[in-house]
Amino acid sequence: MKLLNFRVVFTIFVAIVQAILVALIWMRARERHNASYIQGIVVDVTPNLSQENLTKLEMAAERKSENEFSQILQGMYETSSPVPNATVTAKGDSVTKKTNTDSQGKFKFTGLPSGDYEISAEVSSGARSKRMATVKPVKAYLRGSTLTASVQVPVRSDLVTIRGRILDAAGNPIAGANVRGEPFPMPESAEVTPPTQFAVSGADGSYELNGFRPNSIYRIAGYLAGGDPTRDDAGGSNIPFYIQVHVEADGFEQDKTKIPEIPLVTEELLGPARRLLDILRKLEMQLKGTSELSEKKGVFLPPSEGNVITGIDIVLTKQAAVR
Incomplete structure (x- = not known):
């Protein structure tokens, strides 16, 4: 009888100890979580x-x-x-x-x-x-x-937005198209790659890609002067300057040879960039006595209002029937 009582007491004691240990573990886990x-x-x-x-x-x-x-x-x-x-x-x-x-x-x-x-x-x-x-x-x-x-x-x-419409060959809007704005060219290091932005076209075919980091006015000034904006002064290349707009839609396809490449140059940035280009021309004149820096004719400038690039419409063609 005494042995039985001892076993009962011992079992209860072990159960209590286990309960205390579980409670302590739970409390410590909660403390770690809250901390x-x-x-x-x-x-x-x-x-x-x-x-x-x-x-x-x-x-x-x-x-x-x-x-x-x-x-x-x-x-x-x-x-x-x-x-x-x-x-x-x-x-x-x-x-x-x-x-x-x-x-x-x-x-x-x-x-x-x-x-x-x-x-x-x-x-x-x-x-x-x-x-x-x-x-x-x-x-x-x-x-x-x-x-x-x-x-x-x-x-x-000052983040840049790109707006436009997705249309078929007859000019009708295409709703539900997946639109992807991808920086171009892609840099060698993924760590410095600006993010790709996504959108879905609405019932009227309109889309809006938000959140692109604008180019510096120094790089835009070089672009206006006819330079290659994807290279730096040290000769490095693959510096993203453009946005390629890719589109996918059921039953349609985009001509891969005509992917739009939109320079991130906006109305809001053009004024400062043009003034900087003129200042750079004056600096070169001061240092060298001559300068060929000037805004070149024919440089593509997308239509924009403020920091919103507009009118980037993309026409898709019907996919050929699979035989």
Whole structure:
């Protein structure tokens, strides 16, 4: 009888210990889960192409100061300021969360499960402000013992949109066509490849591809002067300057020899780029006594309003019947 009581007591004791261990493991797992977070700041990195900065460039050219000229031009593309009230999205394999930045542009996601995340941000347009968005999502990783991550999420207000229509040979709209805007040429490194954008044509055949990072006014100035915008000053090549628009639609096909290549040159960028080209011409005149830099005739400039390229209509043909 005493032995039986001992066994009963021992069994109960073991059960209690196991329950305590399970509870401790669960509590620690919960603590680890709650302790995991991704924090960061959203910053506006839209280049400052103000007339004031362009005037500074012109004055540097007049002083024949190439170093000062380069520093000012570089500084125009290195601006950064925090963005309050931005909507931030953390997208993981099993969860998607949203939050807003505070007055200092900071945000924090807590209680995230381990995994890989893509962090993006946007600010809706208002009466006095443009829409801002992330060009390419920022990667964040919560793996193993690494339970936290800090990131900086850049947004821009000058992203380019391409609009047009998908039509058949008779000019009728094609609805439901899958449209893909792909940077061209593709760089050798996937890390620096701008993202491809996607859209589906509406009932009237219209489509809109959003979120392309604009070319620099320096590269556009070279394009206007007749240079190859896909090469840099050091001789490197495969620098994306154009967007190829590919279309797929049931029962139709796109002529692969006539894929549109749209230079990301817009009305909003043309003014600063043309002024920069004139400044570069003056700088070369100051340094060399002569210059051939000028805007060449026949350079293709797509129709645009602001930073929206318009009228990129694409005609598809009926697929031949399979015999």
